[in-house]
Structure formats: C-alpha cells, structure tokens
Amino acid sequence: MFNKRTKIKQLLEGDKANFETTVMGWVRTFRNNQFIALNDGSTNNNLQVVATLGLLDDATMKRITTGACIKATGEIIESLGKGQRVELKATAIEILGDSDAEKFPLQPKKHSLEFLREIAHLRMRTNTFGAIFRVRHSLAYAVHKFYNDRGFVYMHTPIITGSDAEGAGEMFKVTTLPLDGTAPKNDDGSINYKEDFFGKSTNLTVSGQLEGELAAMSFSDIYTFGPTFRAENSNTTRHLAEFWMIEPEVAFNDLEDNMNLAEDFIKYIIKFAVDNNGDDLAFLAQRLEEEEKQKPQNERSEMGLLDKLKFVVDNDFERLTYTEAIEILRESNHNKKKKFQYLIESWGTDLQSEHERYLVEKHFKKPVILTDYPKEIKSFYMRQNDDGKTVAAMDILAPGIGEIVGGSQREERLDKLLQRMEEMQIPVEEMNFYLDTRRFGSCPHAGFGLGFERLVLFVTGMTNIRDVIPFPRYPKSAAF
RNA sequence: UCCUACUUAGCUCAGUUGGUUAGAGCAUCUGACUGUUAAUCAGAGGGUCGCUGGUUCAAGUCCAGCAGUGGGAGCCA
Numbered sequence: 001m002f003n004k005r006t007k008i009k010q011l012l013e014g015d016k017a018n019f020e021t022t023v024m025g026w027v028r029t030f031r032n033n034q035f036i037a038l039n040d041g042s043t044n045n046n047l048q049v050v051a052t053l054g055l056l057d058d059a060t061m062k063r064i065t066t067g068a069c070i071k072a073t074g075e076i077i078e079s080l081g082k083g084q085r086v087e088l089k090a091t092a093i094e095i096l097g098d099s100d101a102e103k104f105p106l107q108p109k110k111h112s113l114e115f116l117r118e119i120a121h122l123r124m125r126t127n128t129f130g131a132i133f134r135v136r137h138s139l140a141y142a143v144h145k146f147y148n149d150r151g152f153v154y155m156h157t158p159i160i161t162g163s164d165a166e167g168a169g170e171m172f173k174v175t176t177l178p179l180d181g182t183a184p185k186n187d188d189g190s191i192n193y194k195e196d197f198f199g200k201s202t203n204l205t206v207s208g209q210l211e212g213e214l215a216a217m218s219f220s221d222i223y224t225f226g227p228t229f230r231a232e233n234s235n236t237t238r239h240l241a242e243f244w245m246i247e248p249e250v251a252f253n254d255l256e257d258n259m260n261l262a263e264d265f266i267k268y269i270i271k272f273a274v275d276n277n278g279d280d281l282a283f284l285a286q287r288l289e290e291e292e293k294q295k296p297q298n299e300r301s302e303m304g305l306l307d308k309l310k311f312v313v314d315n316d317f318e319r320l321t322y323t324e325a326i327e328i329l330r331e332s333n334h335n336k337k338k339k340f341q342y343l344i345e346s347w348g349t350d351l352q353s354e355h356e357r358y359l360v361e362k363h364f365k366k367p368v369i370l371t372d373y374p375k376e377i378k379s380f381y382m383r384q385n386d387d388g389k390t391v392a393a394m395d396i397l398a399p400g401i402g403e404i405v406g407g408s409q410r411e412e413r414l415d416k417l418l419q420r421m422e423e424m425q426i427p428v429e430e431m432n433f434y435l436d437t438r439r440f441g442s443c444p445h446a447g448f449g450l451g452f453e454r455l456v457l458f459v460t461g462m463t464n465i466r467d468v469i470p471f472p473r474y475p476k477s478a479a480f
Numbered sequence: 481u482c483c484u485a486c487u488u489a490g491c492u493c494a495g496u497u498g499g500u501u502a503g504a505g506c507a508u509c510u511g512a513c514u515g516u517u518a519a520u521c522a523g524a525g526g527g528u529c530g531c532u533g534g535u536u537c538a539a540g541u542c543c544a545g546c547a548g549u550g551g552g553a554g555c556c557a
Binding site: 028029031032033034035037046048050052053066079080081082083084101102103104105107108109110111112114115117118169170207228230232233234235236237238239240243244245341352353354402403404405406449450451452453454455464476 | 481490491492506507508509513514515516517518519520548549550551552553554555556557
C-alpha cells in the first residue's frame with residue numbers, strides 16, 4: 001500500500017526508538033547536504049531525516065529543495081545531535097514531487113502576513129498558519145461536542161434564502177437571470193423574478209436565526225454552524241464577506257439563561273483548544289510575544305496569550321446593562337478629559353468601538369456582557385422589556401476583538417412583535433412562516449450568534465480576521 | 481464608503497535639497513563542507529522604482545488621477 005506511513009506527530013511524541021518506518025512530507029530546509037527538516041502538517045515540529053553520505057546520487061540530492069515532497073524510509077534512532085529527541089536515519093529517499101527552488105515563494109525565513117495572504121494556497125505550509133488552522137479545526141470540533149453533549153440538535157439552515165428580511169445587513173443576490181440587461185421585466189421596469197430559477201428573488205443568507213427559531217419550536221434546543229454572507233463594503237480587520245457563525249436557539253430560555261449558555265460555551269471551546277493544542281498555542285504565543293516586542297511599552301498587552309486564555313476560562317464575565325455602561329463611561333476620566341472622539345452625553349445612542357474597548361480593556365479588563373439596550377438601536381425580534389424603552393438583548397465584548405456574540409431573548413408575544421415590525425417597516429406578509437411560531441404554541445425562547453472567526457482570532461492571538469480563515473473573501477478579493 | 485500612511489530585486493527594506501552606471505540583508509544559482517538546527521564559507525546573476533499623465537535641461541524623488549496594500553472609523557459577528 002502506497003500510503004503506509006507514520007505521521008510525524010506520532011513519531012515525535014512517542015517514547016520508542018530503534019524501529020523501521022516510512023514518513024512522507026514536505027521539505028522545510030535541507031542543511032549540510034545531510035539534514036532534512038520534514039513536515040507533514042500533523043504538527044508544527046519537523047522530523048529530522050538524515051541522509052548519510054553516499055545514500056543519494058548528486059542528481060537526487062539537488063531535488064531535495066524547500067517545498068519538495070519526499071518519501072523517506074529508515075530507522076528511528078535517538079538523535080546524535082542536539083535539538084531533537086529522535087531522528088530518521090534514512091535508508092531510502094524518494095522524491096514524490098519536485099519544487100523548483102527558483103520559483104517556490106516560501107523561503108526558510110520570516111515572511112510578512114500581507115505577503116502570505118497573497119499566496120493563501122501555500123501559506124498553510126508555514127508554522128504560523130499550520131498552527132492557526134489546526135487550532136481552528138479543534139475549535140470547530142469542540143463546538144459540535146459542546147452542543148451534542150448537551151442534547152442540542154444540529155440544524156442545517158439554508159444558505160440560499162428566500163427571505164429578504166433577515167435583518168442583518170446587505171445581501172448577495174442569487175440568480176440565474178442574465179446580467180446583460182435582457183432579463184425579463186415587469187410592466188414597471190423592475191426585474192420579473194417569477195422567471196428566475198426559484199420563481200422569486202433569492203439571496204445568500206446573512207443569518208440562520210429565523211430558521212433556527214422555527215426549529216427550536218420543535219426540538220427545544222438547536223444550534224446552527226455554517227457559512228453566512230454579508231455584502232457590506234467593510235474593510236476592517238474584523239469583517240469578512242463570507243464567515244462562519246454558530247447560532248444556538250433554545251426554547252424556554254430567558255436572557256439570563258442565554259448569557260449563561262454563551263459564557264459556558266465560550267469557556268468550553270477555549271479550554272478544549274488549550275487542552276488539545278498545547279504545541280500550536282505555545283508557538284502562537286511565542287509569535288505574539290515577539291510581535292509585541294516591536295511595539296512601544298505602553299501598547300503591549302499585560303498578559304501572554306496562554307495566560308489570557310486561562311484567565312478567560314477561569315473568571316466570570318462582567319455583566320452589566322447598557323444603562324450602567326453609559327454611566328461608567330460618562331463618569332470616566334477618559335470622557336471628562338474629552339479623550340473619546342465621540343463623547344458620552346445622553347442615553348440612547350449606540351456605543352462606538354472606542355467605548356467598548358474602554359470598558360473591556362481599561363475598566364474591567366475581562367470579557368463583558370452588555371444587556372438591555374435601547375430598542376431603537378436593536379432588531380425587531382428582540383423581546384421588549386417592561387420599561388417600554390429597552391429590549392432583552394445581550395452582546396459579549398472580548399478584549400482586542402470587540403463584539404464576539406450578539407443575542408437576545410426573542411419576542412414571543414404576537415401582538416408586540418407585530419407592533420415592532422410595523423414600526424420598523426418589516427414586511428409582515430413575507431414573514432408569515434416566522435410569525436406562525438407565535439401563532440401556534442409560542443413560548444419564551446432565546447439565542448445568540450457567535451462569529452467563529454472572531455473566536456479563532458481571540459484564541460490564536462492573531463489580529464487580522466483574514467488570517468484565520470483559509471481562503472478569505474472580502475471586498476475586491478475572492479482569489480483561490 | 482470615509483480618514484490616513486504606504487507601493488523600489490523573489491522577500492524585507494535603504495535611497496539626502498530633483499543630478500550621471502538604483503543599494504543592503506535574506507532567498508536563488510555555482511562551488512566547498514559528514515552532526516547541521518532559519519547551518520556556515522567563497523563567488524555570481526537578478527530592477528519597466530504600482531499604473532497613466534504632467535512639471536523640468538533632468539523625476540525613484542515634485543504634482544494630478546487611477547489601482548492595490550496596511551492602520552483607523554462606520555456597518556456588524
């Protein structure tokens with residue numbers, strides 16, 4: 001069998017030596033015509049393959065270049081040199097795939113993240129991105145494990161949606177109609193979508209929440225985990241046009257239950273990565289530390305990556321209402337000395353990211369859950385509080401990332417929901433499928449959305465969201 | 481979309497008040513090297529200075545437009 005080989009991770013972690021094996025992987029460096037640092041992606045650590053003199057002819061030797069793929073067979077022995085416990089003393093080396101050294105863009109040296117972003121198809125072969133995407137995998141696995149262990153049903157909500165009113169931003173249109181102006185038209189000149197593939201106007205989903213609510217009205221506890229799409233012209237380190245979102249929706253939960261679920265969930269998956277990806281996180285922590293050294297002293301973070309993750313897992317998130325947050329901000333020296341670009345004056349305006357950062361990074365120095373926002377700045381489906389001014393919303397803000405979770409208790413009372421939809425000009429006739437849940441056996445329920453990439457950012461210590469998804473999609477960019 | 485900085489060799493960057501053949505480190509290539517750890521040593525090749533136009537005797541350098549990238553803001557997850 002061709003693929004009979006041992007993974008490098010297994011060889012390096014085992015405590016055995018003096019046995020025959022075969023490894024396959026990609027050459028990172030080739031030193032002294034003798035030492036091959038081989039990586040197969042199972043771990044960031046390389047296996048040292050030793051090609052003793054005379055094993056290879058000159059022509060084959062020349063083909064062992066950075067990036068080449070090789071198969072090496074030999075004996076695992078305790079290393080004669082320092083720096084590694086074991087090494088492979090090769091008895092045979094076969095080139096599986098050549099890599100022209102003059103053209104292969106990755107060199108055994110430091111590259112900028114901007115450059116690597118241009119070669120996203122090859123950047124996974126670097127230590128940094130190898131670590132990031134193994135951590136990303138673990139986090140994704142932990143998401144499913146967390147909900148499965150608690151009896152949640154994983155719902156696949158549609159990616160193509162017929163609902164125009166998911167209410168979370170600009171949508172990408174999905175159509176098979178021609179774009180050259182010859183699409184069928186209505187009498188008033190608008191496009192006649194009855195002729196389109198689905199017989200109506202359709203878009204890529206911006207959220208699975210509405211469908212998730214329908215499912216929660218049947219299974220009690222559900223979650224979604226899938227891609228979502230926003231056609232916003234957002235050019236930031238925190239936004240993508242295509243990103244993955246986790247949206248649990250739970251019948252019979254109120255806002256406090258919702259907060260407890262979100263906090264437990266975040267702590268669980270971070271702990272899972274800490275417990276299962278120690279090597280990768282240690283590498284990323286060291287990388288971050290070196291990057292921090294470039295910064296001036298006052299901009300450096302007080303904690304290293306691993307300490308920060310441990311702190312989040314071990315400590316309660318700070319919970320306070322929007323109204324309390326406004327008071328803290330208004331009374332802060334920062335506000336009084338007019339250091340905010342947008343000064344806090346009155347109740348009712350939305351918080352700017354500088355305010356969120358102040359609360360999270362300066363005042364509390366831990367994740368913060370803000371609740372009970374003014375209804376004017378939140379979505380129609382959020383449950384109205386008895387004060388008539390606020391809704392049962394909650395946002396979780398993380399240090400360095402900002403909003404990582406947005407959620408709420410949903411409005412289960414049909415009359416209140418209809419009234420809110422009217423005020424916010426949501427087309428009721430298109431939402432009948434959603435309103436049916438309030439007509440037939442409505443119940444209190446709550447849920448939230450967590451941006452997966454933002455969580456990966458937080459756990460890996462990376463700063464640009466384009467570096468934590470394999471093939472990022474953002475304005476003017478859909479390469480690969 | 482707005483504000484701001486940047487764009488010079490494969491990569492990371494120098495390049496003075498506009499002045500003659502545009503530099504370095506790493507990478508690559510050639511050679512040396514049997515215990516190296518981003519190996520080391522010697523030598524060589526490599527540039528339409530983002531694109532378009534303008535000012536000038538003369539533009540990598542000054543001006544305008546466009547494009548791309550970084551950072552910040554808005555929108556949000």
